[in-house]
Amino acid sequence: MTFPIKKNLQANHTQEITDANAQLKALLNAAVDAIIIIDHLGCIELFNAAAQKMFGYPSSEVVGNNIRMLMPEPYRREHDKYLSNYMETKNAKIIGTGREVKACKKNGEIFPIELSVGEVLESSHKQFVGIIRDISEQVKARSDAIANRERLAHVTRLSTMGEMAAGIAHEINQPLSAISSYAQACKNMLERSSNVPDTIAQQQKLSITLEKISSQARRAGEVIRRLRGFVKKRTAEREYVDLNVLIKDSIELAKVDTRLLDHGISLSLTASPAPLLLIDEIQIQQVLFNLIRNAIDAMEDQPTDQVNISSKWIDAQYIEVSVTDTGYGVSKENLVHLFHPFFTTKETGMGMGLPICQSIIQSHGGELRHRAGIDKGSVFSFTLPAKSIVKNKLG
Amino acid sequence: MKRNATPPVLKQVVHIIDDDEAVLDSLSMLLDSVGIKNAIYSNAQTFLDTHQGESIRALAGCIVLDVRMPGMSGMECQQQLEQLKCSLPVIFITGHGDVPMAVEAMKKGAIEFIQKPFREQELLDCIQHALELNKAEHERASRLLDIDKRRKSLTKREKEVMQRVIAGQANKVIACDLNLSQRTIEIHRSNVMDKMQVNSLAELVTLALIK
Numbered sequence: 163m164t165f166p167i168k169k170n171l172q173a174n175h176t177q178e179i180t181d182a183n184a185q186l187k188a189l190l191n192a193a194v195d196a197i198i199i200i201d202h203l204g205c206i207e208l209f210n211a212a213a214q215k216m217f218g219y220p221s222s223e224v225v226g227n228n229i230r231m232l233m234p235e236p237y238r239r240e241h242d243k244y245l246s247n248y249m250e251t252k253n254a255k256i257i258g259t260g261r262e263v264k265a266c267k268k269n270g271e272i273f274p275i276e277l278s279v280g281e282v283l284e285s286s287h288k289q290f291v292g293i294i295r296d297i298s299e300q301v302k303a304r305s306d307a308i309a310n311r312e313r314l315a316h317v318t319r320l321s322t323m324g325e326m327a328a329g330i331a332h333e334i335n336q337p338l339s340a341i342s343s344y345a346q347a348c349k350n351m352l353e354r355s356s357n358v359p360d361t362i363a364q365q366q367k368l369s370i371t372l373e374k375i376s377s378q379a380r381r382a383g384e385v386i387r388r389l390r391g392f393v394k395k396r397t398a399e400r401e402y403v404d405l406n407v408l409i410k411d412s413i414e415l416a417k418v419d420t421r422l423l424d425h426g427i428s429l430s431l432t433a434s435p436a437p438l439l440l441i442d443e444i445q446i447q448q449v450l451f452n453l454i455r456n457a458i459d460a461m462e463d464q465p466t467d468q469v470n471i472s473s474k475w476i477d478a479q480y481i482e483v484s485v486t487d488t489g490y491g492v493s494k495e496n497l498v499h500l501f502h503p504f505f506t507t508k509e510t511g512m513g514m515g516l517p518i519c520q521s522i523i524q525s526h527g528g529e530l531r532h533r534a535g536i537d538k539g540s541v542f543s544f545t546l547p548a549k550s551i552v553k554n555k556l557g
Numbered sequence: 558m559k560r561n562a563t564p565p566v567l568k569q570v571v572h573i574i575d576d577d578e579a580v581l582d583s584l585s586m587l588l589d590s591v592g593i594k595n596a597i598y599s600n601a602q603t604f605l606d607t608h609q610g611e612s613i614r615a616l617a618g619c620i621v622l623d624v625r626m627p628g629m630s631g632m633e634c635q636q637q638l639e640q641l642k643c644s645l646p647v648i649f650i651t652g653h654g655d656v657p658m659a660v661e662a663m664k665k666g667a668i669e670f671i672q673k674p675f676r677e678q679e680l681l682d683c684i685q686h687a688l689e690l691n692k693a694e695h696e697r698a699s700r701l702l703d704i705d706k707r708r709k710s711l712t713k714r715e716k717e718v719m720q721r722v723i724a725g726q727a728n729k730v731i732a733c734d735l736n737l738s739q740r741t742i743e744i745h746r747s748n749v750m751d752k753m754q755v756n757s758l759a760e761l762v763t764l765a766l767i768k
Contacts, residue, residue, distance in 0.1 A: 332652035336577050339652070339673035343583035346677035350590035371586060378579050423576070426627030466628055
């Protein structure tokens with residue numbers, strides 16, 4: 163009696179396996195993501211329909227080959243090491259978590275993928291399953307967004323500088339005027355000294371004045387260099403920058419808004435440890451410039467009140483920079499729209515200043531916020547990830 | 558008859574006020590190079606503080622004033638000077654052409670509005686002109702003071718007689734009006750001519766017209 167039952171069980175079991183196989187096949191073929199199974203040496207055992215479509219290889223061309231063929235350098239070189247390392251230590255960076263890497267199609271095209279890897283447990287031999295998603299679109303969208311932000315930021319920098327023409331003239335005219343007066347003074351001294359026998363003192367004075375002339379010429383050049391840097395077409399790039407230097411540079415730049423010459427700026431910067439930021443310098447300068455100009459706009463009725471710029475560490479990783487004015491502040495109803503594009507209370511405003519600042523700061527991993535000033539006016543603060551400068555490392 | 562002694566030589570100083578250190582230094586050196594005495598101030602408040610109170614009215618020379626400065630602007634400084642009755646001529650210099658501001662400054666009595674960078678000779682000419690204006694103003698003021706002193710030396714009766722003489726009345730008429738003898742009027746009239754240090758009726762009328 164037992165035999166038929168046993169046979170029956172066996173038949174059921176076989177049927178179950180057949181079903182499971184069919185279901186697995188259907189799952190594999192229906193999956194939108196590429197699914198690949200490899201052995202412990204990286205030899206491809208399974209390559210689903212989506213994988214064939216994604217990589218451009220029919221299954222027959224890849225099964226039995228090493229997974230390396232789907233990888234560009236440097237992953238291709240490193241992969242065997244990853245595998246053997248995992249086999250020894252059972253410690254893999256990738257298992258259980260997805261990560262972004264590059265893959266290589268049959269036609270040689272390299273594309274970004276999101277890869278998640280799992281280990282097949284309880285199988286006859288060591289196997290890994292990889293699930294691969296083509297993220298070309300997302301990556302492109304992301305870099306488009308970065309390029310667009312920089313394009314928009316660039317356009318606004320250009321238009322700001324357009325508005326600042328008079329101020330730029332002022333900033334350059336100051337040293338030019340000093341140069342011209344020094345030179346004329348030298349000429350007068352020479353003309354007058356022609357019949358003075360003892361001219362050593364005179365020569366020293368001339369030499370000092372000539373040095374002053376060249377220093378003023380450099381000053382004019384510096385203004386032009388800063389402006390060129392600010393308006394030149396460029397790709398967004400990040401470098402380590404000393405925040406205090408950046409703030410002082412931004413103030414020099416902001417002087418093209420001649421109203422700043424009436425107001426003046428007071429600084430209270432964190433001196434020690436000096437914060438070092440990995441940022442796009444021009445973009446953060448743009449944020450500061452924008453906030454300074456907003457502060458001046460707000461203090462229309464207090465033409466001699468100072469703009470205050472302060473910085474402080476809010477914890478070990480974040481620095482906060484605040485630009486404070488004593489102007490008319492932001493009304494309750496305007497507060498909600500403050501960072502909305504095209505919202506402006508200014509007659510000639512575009513309403514793009516704060517949204518661009520916000521987007522720049524966010525792209526740097528920080529936040530731009532507004533709060534009311536103590537008595538009146540506004541405080542605009544932004545946070546940025548920072549580390550303290552270790553002097554000897556900077557050289 | 559005693560005429561006024563030659564006035565003491567006027568010590569004129571060009572006061573330069575500009576917040577830009579290099580501009581200030583170069584202007585000072587330029588004026589030094591042509592032998593014009595000058596003093597420099599990095600802001601308007603320092604200038605006002607240095608010459609507080611009465612002494613600001615006694616200054617001789619002129620002011621070269623930057624328009625844009627943090628704290629007190631050039632225009633505000635000009636207003637303060639006006640309130641303090643400082644008579645120094647003001648020459649504005651500016652780093653950027655601002656027509657409405659220039660018009661405003663000139664209306665308020667600035668003698669020139671120069672744009673940086675300027676030709677040095679232009680500025681020096683302006684300064685010379687300003688110094689001459691200031692000198693003329695000082696001479697006028699000291700002459701006025703002098704005339705005032707002479708007027709004050711007249712007695713009440715002499716003043717009455719002088720008013721009528723200037724108005725063209727004959728001694729006879731004045732004597733009749735004031736109920737005095739013609740002889741007495743003649744004596745008063747002679748005293749007036751003496752005290753006012755004039756030789757003719759025409760001179761007396763001229764002095765009386767100076768305000």
